Amino acid sequence: xxxxxxxxxESYYEDIKLFQTIWIRVWMVIxxxxxxxxxxxxxxxxxxxxxxxxxxxxxxxxxxxLVGYTGQISLAHSAFIAIGAYTTAILxxxxxxxxxxxxxxxxxMSAAVGCALGIPCLRLKGLYLAMATMSFGVVVENVLITxxxxxxxVRGIHxxxxxxxxxxxxxxNKLFYFLLIVTALVxxxxxxxxxxxxxxxxxxxxxxxIAAEVMGVNITAYKVMAFTISSFVAGIAGGMYxxxxxxxxxxxxxxxxxxxxxxxIIVGGLGTVLGSIFGAVFIVxxxxxxxxxxxxxxxLIPALKGQYxxxxxxAAFGLLIILFLIFEAEGLNGIxxxxxxxxxxxxxxx
Amino acid sequence: xxxxxxYFIQVFxxxxxxxxxxxxxxxxxxxxxxxxxxxxxxxGEIIMISALLCYFLMAxxxxxxxxxxxxxxxIAALLGVLTERFVLRPMxxxxxxxxxxxxxxxxxxxxxxxGITFGHDNYVFPTPFPKEPVHVAGVTLSMTQIWxxxxxxxxxxxxxxxxKYSRMGLAMRGTANDQETALLMGISTKRIFAMVWGIAFVTxxxxxxxxxxxxxxxxxxxxxxxxxxxxxxxxxxxxxxxxIIGGLAIGVMENLVGGYLDPVIGGGVKDVTPFxxxxxxxxxxxxxxxxxxxxxRV
Numbered sequence: 001x002x003x004x005x006x007x008x009x010e011s012y013y014e015d016i017k018l019f020q021t022i023w024i025r026v027w028m029v030i031x032x033x034x035x036x037x038x039x040x041x042x043x044x045x046x047x048x049x050x051x052x053x054x055x056x057x058x059x060x061x062x063x064x065x066l067v068g069y070t071g072q073i074s075l076a077h078s079a080f081i082a083i084g085a086y087t088t089a090i091l092x093x094x095x096x097x098x099x100x101x102x103x104x105x106x107x108x109m110s111a112a113v114g115c116a117l118g119i120p121c122l123r124l125k126g127l128y129l130a131m132a133t134m135s136f137g138v139v140v141e142n143v144l145i146t147x148x149x150x151x152x153x154v155r156g157i158h159x160x161x162x163x164x165x166x167x168x169x170x171x172x173n174k175l176f177y178f179l180l181i182v183t184a185l186v187x188x189x190x191x192x193x194x195x196x197x198x199x200x201x202x203x204x205x206x207x208x209x210i211a212a213e214v215m216g217v218n219i220t221a222y223k224v225m226a227f228t229i230s231s232f233v234a235g236i237a238g239g240m241y242x243x244x245x246x247x248x249x250x251x252x253x254x255x256x257x258x259x260x261x262x263x264x265i266i267v268g269g270l271g272t273v274l275g276s277i278f279g280a281v282f283i284v285x286x287x288x289x290x291x292x293x294x295x296x297x298x299x300l301i302p303a304l305k306g307q308y309x310x311x312x313x314x315a316a317f318g319l320l321i322i323l324f325l326i327f328e329a330e331g332l333n334g335i336x337x338x339x340x341x342x343x344x345x346x347x348x349x350x
Numbered sequence: 351x352x353x354x355x356x357y358f359i360q361v362f363x364x365x366x367x368x369x370x371x372x373x374x375x376x377x378x379x380x381x382x383x384x385x386x387x388x389x390x391x392x393x394g395e396i397i398m399i400s401a402l403l404c405y406f407l408m409a410x411x412x413x414x415x416x417x418x419x420x421x422x423x424x425i426a427a428l429l430g431v432l433t434e435r436f437v438l439r440p441m442x443x444x445x446x447x448x449x450x451x452x453x454x455x456x457x458x459x460x461x462x463x464x465g466i467t468f469g470h471d472n473y474v475f476p477t478p479f480p481k482e483p484v485h486v487a488g489v490t491l492s493m494t495q496i497w498x499x500x501x502x503x504x505x506x507x508x509x510x511x512x513x514k515y516s517r518m519g520l521a522m523r524g525t526a527n528d529q530e531t532a533l534l535m536g537i538s539t540k541r542i543f544a545m546v547w548g549i550a551f552v553t554x555x556x557x558x559x560x561x562x563x564x565x566x567x568x569x570x571x572x573x574x575x576x577x578x579x580x581x582x583x584x585x586x587x588x589x590x591x592x593x594i595i596g597g598l599a600i601g602v603m604e605n606l607v608g609g610y611l612d613p614v615i616g617g618g619v620k621d622v623t624p625f626x627x628x629x630x631x632x633x634x635x636x637x638x639x640x641x642x643x644x645x646x647r648v
Contacts, residue, residue: 266451318460322455
C-alpha cells in the first residue's frame with residue numbers, strides 16, 4: 001500500500017475535486033465562519049471594502065472566464081457591467097420589480113448582448129478582437145449618454161433600495177450578506193463549470209484553437225457560449241453594483257474600467273478562479289495601500305503632504321500590469337501556489 | 351435636405367483636413383505594427399503628452415512655436431526609444447495578449463502621470479497660425495487645416511523617400527518582412543526596433559502638436575487615437591499607404607455623416623461613426639484594404 005503524501009491521486013475525479021483534502025475543507029469552514037460573523041466584529045469601513053470586493057470578484061471571474069480560460073481578449077467588460085447595472089436600475093426604480101427578477105434580468109440582458117457581440121467577433125483574434133470589443137465599449141458608453149429618456153443620460157439614474165422578502169437591506173451590514181451569498185453562488189457555479197466538458201473546451205480553444213476543433217470541440221458554439229456566460233456574470237455584477245451604490249452614471253463604466261478588470265485578472269492570475277478572487281481583492285485594496293504609503297511618506301518628508309490624489313491609484317494599476325507581465329506572468333495565484341507547494345513538500349525541494 | 355454641391359464640397363474638404371490628422375496618427379500605429387507586430391495602445395497618450403508639453407513650453411517657458419515643437423518632437427523620440435528598451439524588449443517572444451496588455455498598462459500609467467504633472471484643466475493653445483479663414487475655390491478652410499494638410503503631405507513624402515532609398519529604411523523594411531533573415535544579413539534588429547518606436551512617437555508628437563492647434567488641450571486628447579483605430583483597420587494593419595488612405599476616408603466619412611445625419615437624428619452620430627465603420631469593416635473585410643491576409647483553414 002502506498003503512503004499518501006504530497007500530490008497523490010488515483011483517479012481523474014480526485015484531480016478535479018473542488019476540495020482536495022480534508023484540510024482545505026476545514027480552512028474553508030473557518031474562513032466562511034469568519035466572513036459570516038464579520039459584521040459582529042469588523043468596522044464599517046472594512047465591511048464596505050468587502051462589499052466592494054464581492055462585486056469586483058464576480059465581474060473579474062466573468063472576465064477571466066472569457067480572457068483567461070477561453071483566450072479571447074475583451075475590452076468590452078465595462079459595457080456588460082453597465083448594461084446589467086442600467087437594467088437593474090430601470091426595472092427596480094421604474095417598474096418596481098423584486099430584486100431576484102432584476103438581477104436575473106440584468107444577467108439575461110447582458111448575456112443577450114454578449115451573445116450578439118460574440119457571433120460577429122468569432123472571426124477575430126488578438127489585436128482585431130481587442131479593437132472590436134473596445135469600440136463596442138465606446139459605443140455602449142455613448143448610447144448610455146445619448147439615450148437619456150431611458151438612462152437619464154449624464155444626470156445618471158437612481159436604483160431603488162433593495163428588499164428581500166419585504167425586509168429592506170438598507171445598511172452596508174445587511175447588504176453584506178446579500179452580496180456574499182450571490183458571490184459565493186457565482187464562484188461555485190463558475191468553479192464547477194470550468195471542471196466540466198465546457199471548461200475543458202474553453203481551455204482547449206485558448207491553447208490551440210485548430211487542435212481543439214480537430215479534437216471535436218465546436219469552436220463556434222463554445223466561443224459564443226464563453227461570451228454569453230461571461231457577460232451574464234458581468235450583468236449580475238452590474239446589478240449588484242447598482243444596488244450597492246444606489247446611483248449610477250455613464251462615467252462609472254468607461255473603457256478604463258475594462259482595463260482595470262483586465263489588470264485584476266493579470267495581477268491575480270489568468271485562467272484561474274482563485275486568481276480572479278486574489279486580483280479583485282488586491283486591486284480593491286491597492287488605493288488603501290497607496291493612501292497608507294503616501295501618509296507614511298508625508299510623515300517622513302513633510303513637503304509631500306497633500307500630494308496624494310486618485311490619479312496615483314490609476315498610475316499604480318498601470319504599473320502593476322507592466323510589472324506583473326514582465327516579472328510574474330502567473331500572477332498572485334502563481335506566488336500563492338509556489339508558497340503552498342514549498343510548505344507542503346518541506347523539507348524537500350520537489 | 352437639399353443643400354447643394356457647395357455644402358458637400360465644404361464638408362468634404364474639412365473631412366480631408368480631419369482625415370490628415372487621422373492619417374498621421376494611423377501612420378504611427380502602422381509603423382510599429384509593421385516592424386514589431388505590436389499594436390501600441392499607448393499611442394494616444396504620447397499624442398496628448400506632446401500636445402500638453404508643447405503648450406507648457408510655449409506658455410510657461412516662453413519658447414517660440416518652432417522651438418517648442420522641435421523640443422517636443424525630440425523628447426517624444428527619446429521616450430519612444432526608452433519605451434522600447436524598458437517595456438517592450440523584456441516582452442520579446444511573449445504571446446500577443448501579454449504584449450497588448452503591457453501597452454494598455456503603459457497607456458494608463460502615462461495618462462495618470464500626465465494628469466499628475468500637467469493637471470486636468472483645459473488649455474487654449476496659443477496658435478501661431480492666423481485666425482482668419484481662407485477661401486479657396488468657394489471652400490472655407492482655416493489656416494491650421496491648410497497647414498495640417500501641407501505638413502502631412504511633407505511627412506508622408508519624407509517617409510516614402512526614407513523607406514524607398516535610405517539604408518536605414520531598407521533595413522527597417524527588411525526587418526518587417528522577415529526578422530531572422532534580416533538578422534542574418536547583419537541588420538541589428540534591436541537598433542531597428544528602437545528606431546521604429548522613436549519614429550512612431552515622432553509622428554505622434556507631430557499629430558499632437560497639430561491637434562493642440564485645432565482642439566482644446568487637455569487629458570482627453572488621448573481619445574483621438576482610439577478614433578484612429580478604424581483608419582488602420584480600414585487600411586489594413588500592416589500597410590503604410592493603407593493608413594493614409596484609411597485615415598482620409600474615415601475623416602471624410604465622419605464629416606459627411608456628421609454634416610448630413612446630425613441635423614436629422616440630432617447630435618452624437620458623428621462620434622460613433624468611426625466605430626460603427628470599424629465594426630462593419632471587421633465583419634466584411636477583416637484584413638482591410640491593403641492588409642496582409644492570414645489564411646487559416648482546418
